[in-house]
Amino acid sequence: MMLRHLANIYRLGVKELWSLWRDPMMLFLIGYTFTVAVYTAGTAMPETLHRTPIAIVDEDDSALSQRLIGAFYPPSFTPPVRISQAEVDPGLDAGRYTLVLAIPPDFQRDLLAGRSPALQLNLDATRMSQAFAGSGFAQQIVLGEVAEFLQRQRVVTPSPVELATRVRFNPTLSNTWFGSPMELVNLITMLSIILTGAALIREREHGTVEHLLVMPVTPTEIMLAKIWAMALVVLLASALSLNGVIRGLLQVPIEGSLGLFFCGVTLHLFATTSMGIFMATLARSMPQFGLLMVLVMMPLQMLSGGVTPRESMPAWVQWAMSLAPTTHFTELSQAILYRGAGIDVVWSSFVALALIGSVLFALSLRRFRATIAQLA
Structure with a gap:
């Protein structure tokens, strides 16, 4: 049976x-x-940045601003496009850029004079992954380049505590x-x-x-x-x-x-x-x-x-x-x-x-x- x-x-x-x-x-x-x-x-x-479109408004046209423009390069970013302030909103609305960094006039002079000038970073948050990762990465790049420009060399301040990061099972943090x-x-x-x-x-x-x-x-x-x-x-x-x-x-x-x-x-x-x-x-x-x-x-x-x-x-x-x-x-x-x-x-x-x-x-x-x- x-x-x-x-x-x-x-x-x-x-x-x-x-x-x-x-x-x-x-x-x-x-x-x-x-x-x-x-x-x-x-x-x-991909979770990591790859060819993120970026534009830069350079109203300072100084050595420091040129240094900042050169710090954004492939493959993390596309070659930066220089635009005017009037093109920022239309470019973001049209989806041509994910990040737009605006460098104000007299940025280098104010910085060397000891003042605290402000940079503006505009994000297209509809591109959530690139905007989230790109904003943090862009801040690190700008702060690093400004510190190196002021000190004439990149100095790493030693920390009293060392945090050892151990990534298991996916050491490269690859989304694949x-x-x-x-x-x-x-x-x-x-x-x-x-x-x-x-x-x-x-x-x-x-x-x-x-x-x-x-x-x-x-x-x-x-x-x-x-x-x-x-x-x-x-x-x-x-x-x-x-x-x-x-x-x-x-x-x-x-x-x-x-x-x-x-x-x-x-x-x-x-x-x-x-x-x-x-x-x-x-x-x-x-x-x-x-x-x-x-x-x-x-x-x-x-x-x-x-x-x-x-x-x-x-x-x-x-x-x-x-x-x-x-x-x-x-x-x-x-x-x-x-x-x-x-x-x-x-x-x-x-x-x-x-x-x-x-x-x-x-x-x-x-x-x-x-x-x-x-x-x-």
Whole structure:
């Protein structure tokens, strides 16, 4: 009896794989998300300054002002553009500059006379990352150049306390090391829900569910077939993306055991594919399923700890998200991929994923049986 059930699950799963193979849009979605999307997430939003557009209003035209202009150079900044005071607001409004440094008249003379002249730094705060990092960097450059000009040399005042900074797990503070693995984690969740939900809705729209009802198969076998087939596709695609794009193309080092990580991926896929089937039983069409995906995926991705640390969230949000599989999957992924953690560290996340997956599978199976009964 058990062998017959396993054979049915296997054959139904193969049918799902053939259906996916004949769906070019789904194949394009899988290929795009696990290659271009992962690469883009790792390279498109650098935290460090890179070619930040800057303009300078030089109303002093002195040796010091020329020194300040020369201190802003690529690759952190684009070559500074000299503009007039009347061009500042139009340039910022048009988005041509992120930073505009205004040097007032008689700046050097006032400085040498012991007065405290003021410089004006205008920021385009709509470019949040560049404006935040650029303002601090620009202040350091200006203060350093002014101090060196006054003292004729750059003097570092010794501090009574030495702060030794030790950066672990990402010594260069590269956004690529963080962005690409976290994007892969999010895509594993998204694609597993989409593929299983779309597989069920596709059968309902094509009328093949009725064909399954007359076959000697149970709802449990149908559901398990969809789960293992779609989970296998996502598992293989994530393995190729991790080794080909993240480790190969982006040169991101992976500290932990890939075998342990993909064991966690398998448990997570068990939970998310069950969730996808549950959502597909609620939606009547693919457009409805897409709208439901937006409502579900946004909190799953934003509140799971991959974007913002969970400790900075309200307590009730932390408690609520502890019931979501993405929270525990993000925890174990960061621990294994970044910090090289072993099973002794991530075992609690594995247990939580197994429990949540079992509950989601039971709820999905109950809902799936009710849907099958209505069609019958």
